[in-house]
Amino acid sequence: MKRPFRILITSLGFLWALGSSLSVYATTLSEIDVSGGALIYERSCLVCHGIDGHGDGPAAFYNSAYSASRPRDFTVGNYKYRSTPSGELPTDQDIFRVITNGIPGAMPSFGGLPESARWKVVAYLKAFSQDATGKKPETVTLPEPAIPTSSASVAQGRSVYLALDCHSCHGVDGRGRVGLTRAKELIDSRNLPMPPSDLTLAGSFKIGPSARDIVRTLFTGLDGTPMPSYANQLHGQEVDAWHLANYILSLSPSN
Numbered sequence: 001m002k003r004p005f006r007i008l009i010t011s012l013g014f015l016w017a018l019g020s021s022l023s024v025y026a027t028t029l030s031e032i033d034v035s036g037g038a039l040i041y042e043r044s045c046l047v048c049h050g051i052d053g054h055g056d057g058p059a060a061f062y063n064s065a066y067s068a069s070r071p072r073d074f075t076v077g078n079y080k081y082r083s084t085p086s087g088e089l090p091t092d093q094d095i096f097r098v099i100t101n102g103i104p105g106a107m108p109s110f111g112g113l114p115e116s117a118r119w120k121v122v123a124y125l126k127a128f129s130q131d132a133t134g135k136k137p138e139t140v141t142l143p144e145p146a147i148p149t150s151s152a153s154v155a156q157g158r159s160v161y162l163a164l165d166c167h168s169c170h171g172v173d174g175r176g177r178v179g180l181t182r183a184k185e186l187i188d189s190r191n192l193p194m195p196p197s198d199l200t201l202a203g204s205f206k207i208g209p210s211a212r213d214i215v216r217t218l219f220t221g222l223d224g225t226p227m228p229s230y231a232n233q234l235h236g237q238e239v240d241a242w243h244l245a246n247y248i249l250s251l252s253p254s255n
């Protein structure tokens with residue numbers, strides 16, 4: 001999508017002043033928020049995500065051997081970090097969460113930006129995607145309540161891990177080592193190598209470090225990567241997702 005960037009730049013001073021005097025909420029994102037977001041995007045995001053949001057900014061190819069560290073192309077509307085079913089767009093809150101927390105090993109946290117500025121850049125990102133219809137995405141329902149960890153839950157999680165064939169990519173020990181798994185053949189939607197995550201390092205998970213982050217990911221999948229959604233396989237035994245999460249967290253040294 002081509003954007004009238006120069007016109008935006010010339011009107012930015014005025015819009016910035018106006019935009020920053022408004023209080024902005026996810027549900028009331030308007031044109032003016034999108035324009036205010038342009039300046040923030042240009043300063044903080046363009047270097048990696050590119051002027052038109054294609055993920056091709058000047059810093060994008062620094063580590064291009066690993067697709068895992070390639071910035072997202074926002075124009076295809078293919079988001080990884082969502083609370084919505086596979087194939088859907090993320091919620092505003094999902095995008096806000098990524099901007100606030102950053103992504104370990106891939107993207108810095110922008111939690112230092114004022115909250116209103118983060119919401120403006122959310123609006124700006126959404127405008128890159130042609131699918132941004134304004135329709136509110138539905139979120140997946142997680143099985144509640146959460147099952148606290150215990151040795152019985154971890155044992156149940158391990159058998160689910162093997163039954164669902166997670167080990168074919170992540171390895172029996174969770175480390176996803178090349179040679180012991182399908183790691184070598186895995187590619188992402190851009191045909192770049194996409195090794196499976198080392199599941200023994202929960203503290204640096206890109207999805208976030210908690211059991212809830214893992215459970216959410218099992219129901220959403222990581223779109224654009226080989227990591228599928230397990231919503232269908234877990235149907236009828238949704239609580240197994242908590243056992244699986246407890247098992248995965250038990251693999252990390254600090255746990």
Ligand code: HEC
Nearest residue numbers: 044045048069070071072079080081095098106107110121
């Ligand atoms: C140093 C480079 C860098 C900068 C600067 C950067 N990003 Fe990112 N961003 C990335 C990378 C790399 C990824 C992909 C990570 C992955 O695939 O796990 C990413 C992913 C994302 C995602 C996740 C999309 C998804 O798939 O769910 C969002 C949202 C995002 N960036 C927004 C922003 C915003 C907004 C800014 C500026 C405030 C920004 N980024 C600045 C590198 C960067």
Ligand code: HEC
Nearest residue numbers: 068164165166169194195196197205206207214225226227
């Ligand atoms: C076809 C291969 C494949 C299978 C099968 C698979 N995964 Fe993954 N998984 C991946 C890849 C590749 C990634 C890394 C995506 C990335 O780097 O963005 C990943 C990422 C993850 C993450 C996120 C880690 C992080 O860094 O944020 C978790 C958790 C996870 N997988 C758990 C599982 C579980 C549990 C199962 C079984 C129910 C499973 N995976 C099955 C390929 C697979």
